[in-house]
Structure formats: structure tokens, C-alpha cells
Amino acid sequence: MKFSIERAVLLKAVSQAQSVVERRNTIPILANVLIEAEGDTVQFRATDLDIEVVDKAPAKVEQAGATTVSALMLHEIVRKLPDGALVAIADDPAAGRLSVQAGRSSFNLATLPKEDFPVMASSEYTANFTAKAGVLKRLFDKSKFAISTEETRYYLNGVYMHVATGEDGQVLRCVATDGHRLARIDAALPDHASDMPGVIVPRKTVNEMRKLLDDDDQEIAVSVSETKVRFATPAITLTSKVIDGTFPDYTRVIPVGNTRQLEVDAKEFAKAVDRVATVSSERSRAVKLTLEADKLVLSVNAPDAGAAEEELVVAYNDEPLEIGFNAKYLQEIADQVDRENAVFLFNSSGDPTLMREGGDTSAVYVVMPMRV
Structure with a gap:
């Protein structure tokens, strides 16, 4: 096998392949990438037996063939080569070696036989x-x-x-x-x-x-x-x-009877949760939401660290409510909102809360409350 390929093209193909490979392997061949050169393309195949990725890249193939080499090692070498370099790759089956050359740099890597590489069985797709x-x-x-x-x-x-x-x-x-x-x-x-x-x-x-x-x-x-x-x-x-x-x-578990509606700027809400959660103990990170007419107070009370409180102007005109949540869960859900406003629908302080993006019902989130 012998071919030459642009460094940028090779790096993209090898990056995708090596990320599938598990770092700690008991089966040596699974640490390798299978390189197959034929026609005007080179194929890079990697697997961890559960996932298989095959990446095709254009190359100038002088001699068709296939071999396997350490995915991580090849990726590291290609990553450190200068931009714009033309990389020449050739294998010597008799010596069990693969040579990688670019400019004045040359590397010799150990290979394993291509026959040992496990290829995922093709499936009949429904x-x-x-x-x-x-x-x-x-x-x-x-x-x-x-x-x-x-x-x-x-x-x-x-x-x-x-x-x-x-x-x-x-x-x-x-x-x-x-x-x-x-x-x-x-x-x-x-x-x-x-x-x-x-x-x-x-x-x-x-x-x-x-x-x-x-x-x-x-x-x-x-x-x-x-x-x-x-x-x-x-x-x-x-x-x-x-x-x-x-x-x-x-x-x-998706509530349908939640009627208490809170509308809030999603980005402002996420930032406010992040700020008040700074003082909470890492284990629970509980944040209390106190809702009154057009007002939301976010508060955290951590006896060992301190307390924090922040008030937001919101759209809310139902009965007052106090409810607690894990700060991390609230932030992650608020971060999903692409639109300006997040709409929360509550029932009581002990029931799951529903959240959606404005009037869009194609994305729905549910979060369980915490005792605070």
C-alpha cells in the first residue's frame, strides 16, 4: 500500500476515527485504525465493537492495499505536522511497519494484520x-x-x-x-x-x-x-x-394539568440561577423559587456557606407559590431555549414542572422539584 494525501484531509479523517477508539483496550487490534487504499480514495475504519466509523478521503493512491496502525499515534503525528504538508504513507507487510513522511519528518509505526480487524456485520435495516x-x-x-x-x-x-x-x-x-x-x-x-x-x-x-x-x-x-x-x-x-x-x-410523567404559568426571559433566568447557586452546597444545589404577581425571587440558603437572593420581573398572575429545584437541572433546561422566553407551568410545590419555549410545543421539558 502506498498513497499521498493532504495533511488537512488526513487529519479530519483520522480525528473522527480515533475518537471512537477506547483509550484502555484489552484487545490490541481495537486500538488500531484500518487503512484501506484503493482507486482514488483511502478509507479509515475504527471500532470499539459497539460503534464503527468509516471515513473516506480523497488521495493519490500509487499502490492499493490495507493495514492497521495505532489510531492515537497516527492522529498525534498528523496533528503535529505543519499545515499544508503533503503526507506520504506506505506499508511494508514483511517488516510489519508503516512509514509516514512529510517534508523532512519521517516516522515508522508498528502495524497489525488487517485480517485481525473486526468489521461490524452489515444489517438489514427496517x-x-x-x-x-x-x-x-x-x-x-x-x-x-x-x-x-x-x-x-x-x-x-x-x-x-x-x-x-x-x-x-x-x-x-x-x-x-x-x-x-x-x-x-x-x-x-x-x-x-x-x-x-x-x-x-x-x-x-x-x-x-x-x-x-x-x-x-x-x-x-x-x-x-x-x-x-x-x-x-x-x-x-x-x-x-x-x-x-x-x-x-x-x-x-409529562404533566397535563399544570395551570400556573410563569413567563421569563430564558437567558436572564439562567444567569440569575447561576449567580444565586454560587453559595449553595455542591451536594444539593437547591434553589427556591418564590412566585408572586409579576415577580420571581430566586433564593439559596446554605447554613455553612451563606445565603443569596435575586429578584426578576416576570409575567405571572396566578396564586403565590414556593417551589425548589436542583440549580444544575434548571440551568441546563433554560440553556436549551432558543427563543427569548421560557414558559414554566406549575401545579404545586410537590408536582413535576413543565417547561417549553414560548408557545412552541415541539420541545417540552419536565423537571422534578426538590424540598427546600
């Missing part, structure tokens, strides 16, 4: 559809903060992507929850997506897939089966196993 990168970005970005980190409740360690019935018919919906807060985001259902099975996309997959979505107008090909999900652009294909479990019936 549904194949395309969606704009901007749509997928919104669905996953607005929901991923609520993914649970508890390994015991593994079925909550991802985003539940499924077809649901919204106010105006069927929608593509993403839901995430950790039991303390919940995010439910809807988008228009893409063509050919109606027979898609509901799948739980793991957290790592969500984070890796996010790297494909830099151009909002780019069409992303999405394929879904009961066991796998695949996101593809013309250059990169990301395939992942989905979480084998049943996502709980989230509709039961």
Missing part, C-alpha cells in the same frame, strides 16, 4: 430515510443533557428515537430522561420514516454522530433496524448498536 443535519442536531442537542449516567438503569443511557403522534400527526421524536428531568423534542416526520422501530441511541453514539452534523443543510442518510442505527454522509458512515432494553412510558 427503515431508510434522509433528514437535514440541522433537524437531527436539534433533536439530539436538546435532549442529550437529560441522558442518565446510572449504569444500573442502562436503558436510560441514551436518547430514545421513535415515531410518535404529535399535535399535528406523526412526528420523529427524541426523548431522554434520568428520572429527575426529561426532554421530549419533536420534528416533522421525514419521508419513508413511518415504519421505523423505536431505538435507544447510546450516549457515545450521540456524541460521535454530532461531529457529522456541522453543515445544517447537509442531507444525512439514516438507517434503523431493531439492533443497529446508521448515520451517513457522502464521506463518513457511523454505525452503532442500539441499547437492548425497553424505554419506559415517558408520557405518564
Whole structure:
């Protein structure tokens, strides 16, 4: 195998591949990236056995072939090469070495046989559809903060992507929850997506897939089966196993009878929560909201550290209410709001609170209160 490739193109391809590789591996081949050169493209493939990423890059291939080399090492070398460099890569199968040359720099890296590299089995996908990168970005970005980190409740360690019935018919919906807060985001259902099975996309997959979505107008090909999900652009294909479990019936925890409505500037609210939470003990970070006519008082009382209070002018004309929340949860939910105003709907100090962005019901958040 022998080819030459621009440093910027190579860095982009290798970056995507090496981020999938687990840092601590008991199987040496999983630390490697499989490099396959043929025609006028070079393919970089990496896997951790649950996720596989394949990145195609244009190159001048003098001799077709394939080998595997440490993903992290190759990435570090390419990252440190000067901008604009032309990188020449060749392997010597007999010596088990890969040479990397650019200008006056040359490196010799150990390789492992390509035959040992595990390639993820291709799957028959139930549904194949395309969606704009901007749509997928919104669905996953607005929901991923609520993914649970508890390994015991593994079925909550991802985003539940499924077809649901919204106010105006069927929608593509993403839901995430950790039991303390919940995010439910809807988008228009893409063509050919109606027979898609509901799948739980793991957290790592969500984070890796996010790297494909830099151009909002780019069409992303999405394929879904009961066991796998695949996101593809013309250059990169990301395939992942989905979480084998049943996502709980989230509709039961979304309150429908909350009538006390608070409307507040989302950015001002998030900053105020951050300020008063400064004095709270890190363990609970509880913030009390005291609501009266057109006035919201945020307060924290931490006996060991001190107290803080801030008043905001808001739109509220229901009965007075005192309710407490985890400051981190309030901030994360407020940070999701793209519009100017956040609308909170309360029932009582012990019931879940609903939040949405202005009059938009396509993004709904639920947060459980705390005793303060």
C-alpha cells in the first residue's frame, strides 16, 4: 500500500476515527485504525465493537492495499505536522511497519494484520430515510443533557428515537430522561420514516454522530433496524448498536394539568440561577423559587456557606407559590431555549414542572422539584 494525501484531509479523517477508539483496550487490534487504499480514495475504519466509523478521503493512491496502525499515534503525528504538508504513507507487510513522511519528518509505526480487524456485520435495516443535519442536531442537542449516567438503569443511557403522534400527526421524536428531568423534542416526520422501530441511541453514539452534523443543510442518510442505527454522509458512515432494553412510558410523567404559568426571559433566568447557586452546597444545589404577581425571587440558603437572593420581573398572575429545584437541572433546561422566553407551568410545590419555549410545543421539558 502506498498513497499521498493532504495533511488537512488526513487529519479530519483520522480525528473522527480515533475518537471512537477506547483509550484502555484489552484487545490490541481495537486500538488500531484500518487503512484501506484503493482507486482514488483511502478509507479509515475504527471500532470499539459497539460503534464503527468509516471515513473516506480523497488521495493519490500509487499502490492499493490495507493495514492497521495505532489510531492515537497516527492522529498525534498528523496533528503535529505543519499545515499544508503533503503526507506520504506506505506499508511494508514483511517488516510489519508503516512509514509516514512529510517534508523532512519521517516516522515508522508498528502495524497489525488487517485480517485481525473486526468489521461490524452489515444489517438489514427496517427503515431508510434522509433528514437535514440541522433537524437531527436539534433533536439530539436538546435532549442529550437529560441522558442518565446510572449504569444500573442502562436503558436510560441514551436518547430514545421513535415515531410518535404529535399535535399535528406523526412526528420523529427524541426523548431522554434520568428520572429527575426529561426532554421530549419533536420534528416533522421525514419521508419513508413511518415504519421505523423505536431505538435507544447510546450516549457515545450521540456524541460521535454530532461531529457529522456541522453543515445544517447537509442531507444525512439514516438507517434503523431493531439492533443497529446508521448515520451517513457522502464521506463518513457511523454505525452503532442500539441499547437492548425497553424505554419506559415517558408520557405518564409529562404533566397535563399544570395551570400556573410563569413567563421569563430564558437567558436572564439562567444567569440569575447561576449567580444565586454560587453559595449553595455542591451536594444539593437547591434553589427556591418564590412566585408572586409579576415577580420571581430566586433564593439559596446554605447554613455553612451563606445565603443569596435575586429578584426578576416576570409575567405571572396566578396564586403565590414556593417551589425548589436542583440549580444544575434548571440551568441546563433554560440553556436549551432558543427563543427569548421560557414558559414554566406549575401545579404545586410537590408536582413535576413543565417547561417549553414560548408557545412552541415541539420541545417540552419536565423537571422534578426538590424540598427546600
